[in-house]
Amino acid sequence: QVQLVQSGAEVKKPGASVKVSCKASGYTFTTYGISWVRQAPGQGLEWMGWISAYNGNTNFAQKLQGRVTMTTDTSTSTAYMELRSLRSDDTAVYYCARSVELLPPYFDSWGQGTLVTVSS
Amino acid sequence: QSVLTQPPSVSGAPGQRVTISCTGSSSNIGAGYDVHWYQQLPGTAPKLLIYGNSNRPSGVPDRFSGSKSGTSASLAITGLQAEDEADYYCQSYDSSLSAHYVFGTGTKVTVL
Numbered sequence: 001q002v003q004l005v006q007s008g009a010e011v012k013k014p015g016a017s018v019k020v021s022c023k024a025s026g027y028t029f030t031t032y033g034i035s036w037v038r039q040a041p042g043q044g045l046e047w048m049g050w051i052s053a054y055n056g057n058t059n060f061a062q063k064l065q066g067r068v069t070m071t072t073d074t075s076t077s078t079a080y081m082e083l084r085s086l087r088s089d090d091t092a093v094y095y096c097a098r099s100v101e102l103l104p105p106y107f108d109s110w111g112q113g114t115l116v117t118v119s120s
Numbered sequence: 121q122s123v124l125t126q127p128p129s130v131s132g133a134p135g136q137r138v139t140i141s142c143t144g145s146s147s148n149i150g151a152g153y154d155v156h157w158y159q160q161l162p163g164t165a166p167k168l169l170i171y172g173n174s175n176r177p178s179g180v181p182d183r184f185s186g187s188k189s190g191t192s193a194s195l196a197i198t199g200l201q202a203e204d205e206a207d208y209y210c211q212s213y214d215s216s217l218s219a220h221y222v223f224g225t226g227t228k229v230t231v232l
Contacts, residue, residue, distance in 0.1 A: 035221070037166075044122065045158075045166065045209055045223040059220070095165055104213035104221050106156040108177060110165040 002026040004111035022096030029077035033099035038092040124224035131230040142210035150191035
């Protein structure tokens with residue numbers, strides 16, 4: 001069965017960077033994209049961006065442009081999301097999700113989430 | 121604030137039917153873009169409930185159904201059960217936003 005397993009919780013200081021991993025199994029990694037979605041405490045879902053696991057093409061939410069990088073390692077079927085210059089309002093649970101490519105894509109399998117806390 | 125507006129909460133007794141609206145505009149739902157729905161149980165990751173406006177993934181009970189008309193979409197839950205108590209989000213595409221892929225504001229369903 002499809003599984004996405006994310007790295008563990010992180011605590012970072014303002015201005016630092018965080019890199020979250022998402023290891024996929026149960027399907028051919030390169031035939032789907034991976035999207036990243038975050039959820040601040042008590043808030044709704046926010047789409048952050050997408051990466052094609054086939055060719056590495058990316059598409060990011062405008063508000064995160066310049067601060068976010070998404071990469072994949074096809075040898076280990078792992079996707080990564082790095083967020084730089086962290087601020088307190090970046091405190092959230094970060095999810096990776098497998099993207100089925102329609103317009104808009106839908107997210108049919110999700111990781112368990114990674115809590116990133118930004119605090120001085 | 122999201123461009124897709126949902127009621128903050130809906131409630132119903134076990135066995136009843138509840139509906140959740142997702143109201144957009146001519147740059148998203150009204151432009152013909154598909155709507156997908158997710159269920160998020162407390163403390164867990166979201167789960168795909170409906171894709172392509174009205175399609176259920178394998179394993180999703182047929183108590184859940186989706187529809188779309190004009191600039192809005194709806195999720196209906198018939199025969200409401202205690203385990204349906206969760207947050208529900210719609211998702212679509214907006215051509216006027218740099219974020220492109222947008223989620224609704226979310227609706228908390230309470231089973232009385």
